[in-house]
Amino acid sequence: MAxxxxxxxxxxxxxxxxxxxxxxxxxxLMVETELQKLLSDEKARAEKHKINYQQxxxxxxxxxxxxxxxxAENKSTLEESRLVKEKYLSMFEACxxxxxxxxxxxxxxxxxxxxxxxxELIKSQMLEDLEKxxxxxSRKQEDEVEEYRAAMSxxxxxxxxxxxxxxxxxxxxxxxxxxLVKQHDIELTNLRQDRDATITxxxxxxxxxxxxxxxxxxxxxxxNLQVKELLNELEEVRALKExxxxxxxxxxxxxxxxxxxxxxxxxxxxxxxxxLKRQIESIHHELTAVITDQNKLRGELHEVETKNTIxxxxxxxxIHRSKVDLSNLKMDMLKQxxxxxxxxxxxRNELEDMKQQLDISQAKVLQLQHLLEEKERDAVxxxxxxREEEFSKIVKVENEKFELETKLQEMERRRIDDEAxxxxxxxxxxxxxxxxxxxxDQAERELISIKARLGHxxxxxxxxxxxxxxxxxxxxxxYKLQTEINGFHSAENELADSNMKIKxxxxxxxxxxxxxxxxxxxxxxxxxVILMQQRSAMADDRVQLEGRIHELEEKLNESxxxxxxxxxxxxxxxxxxxxxxxxxxxxxxxxxxxNTELDLEKKALQ
Numbered sequence: 001m002a003x004x005x006x007x008x009x010x011x012x013x014x015x016x017x018x019x020x021x022x023x024x025x026x027x028x029l030m031v032e033t034e035l036q037k038l039l040s041d042e043k044a045r046a047e048k049h050k051i052n053y054q055q056x057x058x059x060x061x062x063x064x065x066x067x068x069x070x071x072a073e074n075k076s077t078l079e080e081s082r083l084v085k086e087k088y089l090s091m092f093e094a095c096x097x098x099x100x101x102x103x104x105x106x107x108x109x110x111x112x113x114x115x116x117x118x119x120e121l122i123k124s125q126m127l128e129d130l131e132k133x134x135x136x137x138s139r140k141q142e143d144e145v146e147e148y149r150a151a152m153s154x155x156x157x158x159x160x161x162x163x164x165x166x167x168x169x170x171x172x173x174x175x176x177x178x179x180l181v182k183q184h185d186i187e188l189t190n191l192r193q194d195r196d197a198t199i200t201x202x203x204x205x206x207x208x209x210x211x212x213x214x215x216x217x218x219x220x221x222x223x224n225l226q227v228k229e230l231l232n233e234l235e236e237v238r239a240l241k242e243x244x245x246x247x248x249x250x251x252x253x254x255x256x257x258x259x260x261x262x263x264x265x266x267x268x269x270x271x272x273x274x275x276l277k278r279q280i281e282s283i284h285h286e287l288t289a290v291i292t293d294q295n296k297l298r299g300e301l302h303e304v305e306t307k308n309t310i311x312x313x314x315x316x317x318x319i320h321r322s323k324v325d326l327s328n329l330k331m332d333m334l335k336q337x338x339x340x341x342x343x344x345x346x347x348r349n350e351l352e353d354m355k356q357q358l359d360i361s362q363a364k365v366l367q368l369q370h371l372l373e374e375k376e377r378d379a380v381x382x383x384x385x386x387r388e389e390e391f392s393k394i395v396k397v398e399n400e401k402f403e404l405e406t407k408l409q410e411m412e413r414r415r416i417d418d419e420a421x422x423x424x425x426x427x428x429x430x431x432x433x434x435x436x437x438x439x440x441d442q443a444e445r446e447l448i449s450i451k452a453r454l455g456h457x458x459x460x461x462x463x464x465x466x467x468x469x470x471x472x473x474x475x476x477x478x479y480k481l482q483t484e485i486n487g488f489h490s491a492e493n494e495l496a497d498s499n500m501k502i503k504x505x506x507x508x509x510x511x512x513x514x515x516x517x518x519x520x521x522x523x524x525x526x527x528x529v530i531l532m533q534q535r536s537a538m539a540d541d542r543v544q545l546e547g548r549i550h551e552l553e554e555k556l557n558e559s560x561x562x563x564x565x566x567x568x569x570x571x572x573x574x575x576x577x578x579x580x581x582x583x584x585x586x587x588x589x590x591x592x593x594x595n596t597e598l599d600l601e602k603k604a605l606q
Contacts, residue, residue: 077541078344092333134276141276145269152263180233194219325562336548343541 074347078347089333134279137276138273141269141273148265148269321562333552336552347541
């Protein structure tokens with residue numbers, strides 16, 4: 001019993017050791033998994049920092065490109081303003097040239113005046129051209145009318161021919177239908193007579209003539225089929241008749257439509273001819289009205305001669321005013337040119353200041369980038385050192401764990417061997433007890449053997465005591481292992497503390513990165529604000545320049561309109577003066593002729 005209790009206690013102690021080992025190994029595994037998770041998180045964060053740094057680099061390059069684009073836009077605006085100036089100067093020169101050309105044209109037109117004889121020739125030519133055109137149109141229309149008449153006669157002839165054919169076909173169709181109906185009636189009467197004859201024969205004949213009856217029935221069936229075929233032919237003939245009637249109706253309708261269309265075209269041509277005649281008459285009336293208007297205008301020309309001198313003075317005043325306006329415009333253009341040059345210099349100075357600020361900001365960004373790179377390198381080195389330390393510690397722990405597992409396996413083997421020995425001893429003792437119970441009578445004889453057995457039992461007890469001492473030694477070893485495991489736990493705690501320190505350092509680095517990001521964002525915002533201000537200033541300047549250009553264009557248009565009005569008035573005055581001079585020349589010629597006649601009369605009287 002004592003041996004069995006000892007064995008059970010030994011088994012329970014071994015199970016407890018295994019459970020304690022498992023309970024000690026579980027937190028270690030949890031810590032290892034947490035460390036792996038932390039390392040993966042640190043890797044992901046480092047990759048995020050790298051991605052953010054690359055994004056910042058890309059944004060910095062984009063800002064530099066935008067700055068270059070703005071500089072190019074500024075240059076393009078300056079070039080556009082210069083081109084606008086050159087354009088308006090060229091327009092002004094072109095206007096002055098056009099003025100000179102128009103003055104030359106006015107002088108040429110003075111020499112090329114239209115006389116009343118030339119007007120009459122032009123009128124006669126116009127009348128001849130119009131008469132020729134209308135005569136040609138009337139001839140063409142008459143030819144078309146004759147063509148339509150010939151076509152109408154052809155269509156009438158064809159229509160009469162088709163009517164005759166249609167009537168002939170109808171008569172033939174009626175005759176055919178009558179013949180078919182007669183044949184059908186004759187065949188029906190013959191069939192009825194045959195049927196009556198067969199019925200009488202059947203009634204008179206006996207039952208022995210059944211074959212004849214069958215033959216007659218077959219004949220009757222054939223005759224019925226013939227009747228049905230004839231009826232189908234009648235229906236087909238009727239359908240053909242209806243089709244022919246529909247076709248003839250369609251032909252008649254088409255012919256009537258064509259005839260009506262041709263009649264309408266003839267009427268439209270006749271109406272056009274009448275309208276052309278009316279137009280010719282209206283043109284004759286217009287010509288007579290134009291002649292009367294010319295006579296009235298000649299009368300008005302005499303009245304306008306008195307106003308010629310007043311208009312000449314007015315034209316000279318307008319020319320003087322236009323010259324004064326042109327000189328004022330030149331002065332305004334020179335002032336605006338000076339203002340634009342001042343604005344150009346101011347914008348150049350602002351661009352130089354902006355370039356200096358950009359250089360400073362770029363240097364700051366480069367410094368920040370170098371600091372970021374150094375901090376990233378330090379963080380990477382720290383992470384690598386921590387990883388190496390953790391890896392070495394994990395390797396040591398795994399080696400010690402493997403050694404402890406081997407020792408535990410050896411202890412379990414020894415325990416199993418001891419248990420087997422105990423079982424063998426117990427079995428032997430049981431056998432001996434049974435033998436002793438069976439041989440109580442031989443106890444005295446076997447006292448010597450029993451004493452020997454008692455000595456053996458004492459030796460067994462000594463072995464048990466030895467095993468107890470070995471168990472105590474094993475317990476001490478287990479205690480040592482527990483202390484070592486506690487040391488490992490403390491080392492794990494130290495590793496956790498070092499990981500916390502690494503996390504804190506990583507958070508500090510993140511905060512520094514966020515600070516640098518915020519500084520970069522502030523710089524970007526400042527750059528954007530400056531760029532927006534520059535763009536708004538450029539847009540305002542552009543709007544002002546466009547407004548000024550629009551005002552100058554309006555002034556130029558007004559001056560050109562005034563000049564055109566003055567030129568028109570000048571042309572009218574020149575025409576009037578030319579007419580007046582011609583009339584005065586004619587009067588002078590008449591006066592000279594009268595003077596010569598008077599001189600001749602005086603000489604004749606003397």
